[in-house]
Amino acid sequence: MNKRPRVLVLATLSAVICTTGLMPSASAAAGGDAGRKERSYAETYRLTVSDVDDINALNDSAPSAPGAGPSFRAPDSDDRVTPPAEPLDRMPDPYRPSYGRAETVVNNYIRKWQQVYSQRDGQKQQMTEEQREWLSYGCVGVTWVNSGQYPTNRLAFASFDEDKYRNTVTNSRPRPGETRAEFEGRVAKDSFDEEKGFQRARDVAAVMNRALENSHDERAYVDNLRKELANGNDALRREDARSPLFTALRNTPSFKERDGGNGDPSKMKAVIYSKHFWSGQDRSGSADKRKYGDPDAFRPDPETGLVDMSRDRNIPRSATSPGEAFVNFDYGWSGAQTEADAGQTVWTHGNHYHAPNGSLGAMHVYESKFRNWSAGYSDFDRGAYVITFIPKSWNTAPDKVKQGWP
Secondary structure (H helix, E strand, C coil), X not given: CCCCCCCCCCCCCCCCCCCCCCCCCHHHHHHHCCCCCCCCHHHHHCCCXXXXXXXXXXXXXCCEECCCEECCCCCCCCCCCCCCXXXXXXXXCCCEXXXXXXXXXXXXXXXXXXXXXXXXXXXXXXXXXXXXXXHCXXXXXXXXXXXXXXXXXXXXXXXXXXXXXXXXXXXXXXXXXXCXXXXXXXXXXXXXXXXXXXXXXXXXXXXXXXXXXXXXXXXHHHHHHHHHHHHCCCHHHHCCCCCHHHHCCCCCHHHHCCCCCCCCHHHEEEEEEEEEECCCCCCCCCHHHHHHCCCCCCCCCCCCCEXXXXXXXXXXXXXXXXXXXXXXXXXXXXXCCCCCCHHHCEEEEECCCCECCCCCECCEEEEEEHXXXXXXXXXXXXXXXXXXXXXXXXXXXXXXCCCCCC
16 A cells, blocks of 8 residues: 555544543543533544545454454455564563553564463463464454454443433433434433443453352353352343353353363453444434434443443444544453452553554554543443453453553
């Protein structure tokens, strides 16, 4: 692909790209300045129109994982490059502080990953060519290289304040110049509480990890999980056998692999990643909902916190004015951190696919505290916290993550 001149886009443009969470959250923006509009990634990073077109083409045509709906895989682009291998004994350089985050180039992240996250049964591993190719896709690559291929994407949790939404819609009016659809979409977005959604996922993961102990076949694990849920009087105890709560483990590829779980639940652990996305994904539905959000879409079950992700097709928000193109998703990896304060957890994510010879440039990797990670962009109105499984022998999810390096 020929390198194009970097012509700045208009201020209204935003990109289908993995974001980095620099802006205030929806609730923070509303509290500080009710009329302030959330900015987009392209406004912040001055992406070109051609950059946006390339990223749209890459993400929108991503094929599905076998039987799992849209996945992390993406087709080739003309300028995506797999990062080169890094020596196993090479130490990473210090990350660069940036807007409350730690930032580094993808090659340096590979060095840190090999030093800190790569261990299998206590032995450091060099990132393989296949893993480096996964990583080259951006934020989804960061999650994939830590979770293994095709992590489950159905066991998602969120928190939505039904009373807050209903009372605000009933007792408030749209802002000047705001349509009714825009008003209802904004109120729905502000009624989600990402910290509570994350905490719910952490609580369920803790229950699952207790159930995994001493469970040497899947039936024993499911029985133990039901007992743990009943003992805690958790609403999830009423989920049926087809629920992702009970099928997620068997749908995790590393559970079946000989060098992973090898079919033994006691060799696995439940960990967490996050996805930010847009609610108005029904192409046959209202155009207003695709622009301003669908208040009824992707709400969690009020009792269990489970979010039905079966209709998530990685479809971005529709343009609200000429020249716009919005981000379709953002992934962040948390793993098995046990920080009591959710705000002190560290989320690893990336900005865009690796194109060092194209106009996008090299991929960067970020470590953000939770407040930074959960901050909002105009591109997203939903944040789900997803439980997946990795073998206990993998050290891709240490209990504590030290931001940056050393």
